[in-house]
Amino acid sequence: MADQNVRNAGFTSSGITRGSLASSMMSQEARASGGGVHSGGPTAALQEMGARGSTHSSGFTSSGISGGSKASQMMSQEARSHGGGTPRGGTTATVQSI
Numbered sequence: 001m002a003d004q005n006v007r008n009a010g011f012t013s014s015g016i017t018r019g020s021l022a023s024s025m026m027s028q029e030a031r032a033s034g035g036g037v038h039s040g041g042p043t044a045a046l047q048e049m050g051a052r053g054s055t056h057s058s059g060f061t062s063s064g065i066s067g068g069s070k071a072s073q074m075m076s077q078e079a080r081s082h083g084g085g086t087p088r089g090g091t092t093a094t095v096q097s098i
Helices: 003-009 019-034 041-054 069-081 091-097
Strands: none
Touching: 003 041, 019 041, 041 091, 069 091
């Protein structure tokens, strides 16, 4: 995942860009969860990276998820909460795909 991809999607240091993929994701996630965007969800995780201006320190890389990183911890937690697998469309899969 490249920093530029996160910015191009609309996750920026000044917030989520109106009319962007990011705003669409936020809207869909809010509707699905009954009106709010959950901390640790795909939108929140990507916005955190966009606000920092860097995705590299999180462990999401173009080669996959770095062992021992925040990304690997996120993936492990998500897998445990889903009975051992990381679901398609889940936080880890969404963030890694961008």
